[in-house]
Amino acid sequence: MTVGFIGTGSMGRTLIEAFIQAGKLKPADILAANRTKAKAALLAKNHPGLRVAHSNRQLAEESPCIFLCIKPKEYRAVLEEIKDVVRPNQIVVSITSPVMIRDLEEWVPAKVAKIIPSITQAVLSGNSLFVPGSRLTEEDQEMLWDLFSTVSRPLVIEERHTRIASDLASCSPAFLANLLEKLADAAVEETKIPPEAARSLVTQMAHGLGRLLTEGGFTLESLQDRVAVPGGITREGLNLLDQDVGPVFNRLIRLTHAKYDEDVQQVQHSLCTGKKV
Ligand SMILES: NC(=O)C1=CN([C@@H]2O[C@H](COP(=O)(O)OP(=O)(O)OC[C@H]3O[C@@H](n4cnc5c(N)ncnc54)[C@H](O)[C@@H]3O)[C@@H](O)[C@H]2O)C=CC1
Numbered sequence: 571m572t573v574g575f576i577g578t579g580s581m582g583r584t585l586i587e588a589f590i591q592a593g594k595l596k597p598a599d600i601l602a603a604n605r606t607k608a609k610a611a612l613l614a615k616n617h618p619g620l621r622v623a624h625s626n627r628q629l630a631e632e633s634p635c636i637f638l639c640i641k642p643k644e645y646r647a648v649l650e651e652i653k654d655v656v657r658p659n660q661i662v663v664s665i666t667s668p669v670m671i672r673d674l675e676e677w678v679p680a681k682v683a684k685i686i687p688s689i690t691q692a693v694l695s696g697n698s699l700f701v702p703g704s705r706l707t708e709e710d711q712e713m714l715w716d717l718f719s720t721v722s723r724p725l726v727i728e729e730r731h732t733r734i735a736s737d738l739a740s741c742s743p744a745f746l747a748n749l750l751e752k753l754a755d756a757a758v759e760e761t762k763i764p765p766e767a768a769r770s771l772v773t774q775m776a777h778g779l780g781r782l783l784t785e786g787g788f789t790l791e792s793l794q795d796r797v798a799v800p801g802g803i804t805r806e807g808l809n810l811l812d813q814d815v816g817p818v819f820n821r822l823i824r825l826t827h828a829k830y831d832e833d834v835q836q837v838q839h840s841l842c843t844g845k846k847v
């Protein structure tokens with residue numbers, strides 16, 4: 571089956587390469603389209619057999635399953651371009667959290683799903699978040715589940731939890747990388763340890779931490795208890811973090827939700843204004 575990807579930026583490319591790496595899709599199964607053609611052409615060069623569509627419309631005509639890997643503002647233009655050629659038996663998957671399933675279902679007669687991926691899929695790990703639309707059959711859901719199981723742990727979520735689940739699964743790699751960067755920078759500032767050594771130490775620690783939590787039998791709590799020996803040094807640090815860091819994450823979640831609400835409004839406005847019926 572041909573799987574089409576409209577948008578081969580950061581996440582479109584990550585997904586394409588993850589499915590190829592996992593052996594789930596062959597390059598010849600993939601049809602890609604991107605506004606800047608050179609990006610899609612580079613993918614085709616790196617994965618011989620992968621085809622580049624002349625247009626989004628051609629891609630939509632030829633792909634039983636179409637992934638929309640574009641940003642919220644870009645939906646209107648892409649939907650305008652493909653809506654007349656999309657058929658009811660096709661599947662259209664959006665990877666964009668503030669685009670509502672019901673809006674997509676109004677624009678195309680296809681079977682719609684929202685699946686929010688994560689950069690962690692580049693190493694075939696992490697969760698992908700499934701919000702099935704009303705027209706997907708059991709068979710369609712199984713096909714998508716099977717596809718994403720090869721690169722992630724799929725998880726069904728309710729659409730109203732899209733933002734918070736994306737914060738945890740998709741944004742947090744960036745949030746936690748930022749915290750580790752700050753930890754390494756503070757170490758350099760306070761002790762003059764060479765920057766490369768500080769970054770290497772936190773990076774290798776993060777690798778081990780991920781494995782301890784997923785394969786090592788630890789929970790978030792048991793890991794802290796195991797490292798923080800009673801009366802020891804780690805407990806001093808944990809006490810400070812408990813006091814100062816928790817509120818930062820409350821503020822962070824309020825910020826991501828405020829931006830999300832704004833994006834939802836903008837997308838709905840752009841998808842509803844002047845829409846031909
Ligand atoms: N980057 C990440 O870690 C994650 C991103 N997402 C979502 O994925 C979506 C895409 O994000 P990124 O890949 O990071 O953005 P990006 O900006 O890297 O990629 C978007 C791509 O779409 C292309 N594009 C724009 N308009 C187009 C059009 N009319 N026709 C064809 N191609 C067009 C652009 O040229 C670009 O290559 C966003 O909605 C984002 O929220 C979801 C989960 C994780």
Ligand SMILES: O=C(O)[C@@H]1CCC=N1
Pocket residue numbers: 667736740741
């Ligand atoms: O920053 C963003 O908008 C997207 C959503 C999830 C990850 N990246």
